[in-house]
Amino acid sequence: MRIEPLRWPLADGRDLLFFSLPGHAAEPLPDRRALPARAGTHTELRLDRQTGEWVVIAALRQHRTYKPAPDQCPLCPGPSGISSEVPAPDYDVVVFENRFPSLAGDSTPGLPDTVDAFMSAPGTGHCEVIAFSSDHTGSFADLDAAQALLVVQAWRHRTAELMARPGIAEVFCFENRGEEIGVTLTHPHGQIYAYPYVTPRSATMLRQARLHRERHGTNLFERILADELEEGARIVAQNGSFTAFVPFASRWPLEVHIYPNRFVRNLAGLDDAELESFARIYLDVLGRFDRLYDAPLPYMSALHQYNDDDGQREGYFHVELLSIRRTATKIKYLASSESAMGAFINDTTPEIVAGRLREL
Ligand SMILES: [Zn+2]
Known part of the structure; x- marks a missing residue:
């Protein structure tokens, strides 16, 4: 509705x-x-x-x-x-x-x-x-x-x-x-x-997804979700329609991606029950973020959405939640390697972060 x-x-x-x-x-x-x-x-x-x-x-x-x-x-x-x-x-x-x-x-x-x-x-x-x-x-x-x-x-x-x-x-x-x-x-x-x-990061992801389709005949994002589920070590939360995980190659000290369990390109592709599941898992992950430290966690939340154009055909709706907080007292600043070259260096492992978030 x-x-x-x-x-x-x-x-x-x-x-x-x-x-x-x-x-x-x-x-x-x-x-x-x-x-x-x-x-x-x-x-x-x-x-x-x-x-x-x-x-x-x-x-x-x-x-x-x-x-x-x-x-x-x-x-x-x-x-x-x-x-x-x-x-x-x-x-x-x-x-x-x-x-x-x-x-x-x-x-x-x-x-x-x-x-x-x-x-x-x-x-x-x-x-x-x-x-x-x-x-x-x-x-x-x-x-x-x-x-x-x-x-x-x-x-x-x-x-x-x-x-x-x-x-x-x-x-x-x-x-x-x-x-x-x-x-x-x-x-x-x-x-x-x-x-x-199309924003630069979306353009990059869509290019990767097109290459993946050419080489493997499947959707890149579906494959990533299946691989994360199979490995399991980085899963943070799940419900019937959505999965939240710390990505294998996290760039940020705290990074969680939320994927729908089936392919849709944007929020308009979700039915009412799925939308309700999305609201639930999003609240769940944000609640875990705020229980990590004594103070509310600073974060950026990005809803990656795609349209039905040919160039965006492989785009898979998902949320990327990112935080610059490294510890209770330290902030990760984007310095020369990250800002000038786009080469991220993460000071923690995605598996440790996922383990902490799962327990909260
Ligand atoms: Zn106000």
Whole structure:
């Protein structure tokens, strides 16, 4: 069952989407803020010809909201209509377009990746914010099962809608958690980026998957999941529809991948029971993360999703959860080998990490 959000206009023309729990109904008020009108795309894509990778040049984001005082939080419900992005007395889950988007506006498909000159293009695409709860404190791991399910239902809704927009190559739902990761708003929230190109890491994985299909005739990700299940040493958690494991070649001191047990390319491919299983295992893994140390774990959560285009045929939906925390007191910084060369050095073994997470 697809849930349909209530759509409500914000003062500058952006849509605010209310996703409500069963029996709840959003009661929004007119947005009376004097916001400047939106003026199309402000950012630029530039092609790095050395790598064929696009870089988003987004100078306007220098002025974005940075660590606001709690009474100025743009994600707390704001019936007074002053600093909040949500003109309502309360809400369950909301989604709206970022006021300071890195990518904005529709585009035509088909950006080149090899050219013989400086190449730039308008920074089209979409950047949305998703507030996981109206409660300013807490995090995804603190949500109850119904609230967590509502968030993943909202992710599924946004994935299907944004993937269908013109010129969108990839829809990325993600969460950054913790000041160590650079989070500028503490209210529990995530973001959704719809890119006009396939991101570098997805392009690499899809290339590997195509090679695997040519050589072995099977899907790479299905094979990885089968191998992890057979070996077993790195499995962290399982339920009927999903498996969470520390990958064989983890790059980060703490890295967990969550795979559905059957091939789907994105959240829209999951049925309702599978979506509920996904919410459950995601909460399970995040709970283990927070029990590792005395303080909540800083992490990045990345939902890898693919569309039905020929070039993404082998793409297998999965989540990659990454943390830079090495020990209770130490952070892994990405230094020259990792940042300059993409050559990761992990100071622990995936098997030890999996063993610890399994016990928690
Ligand atoms: Zn807040």
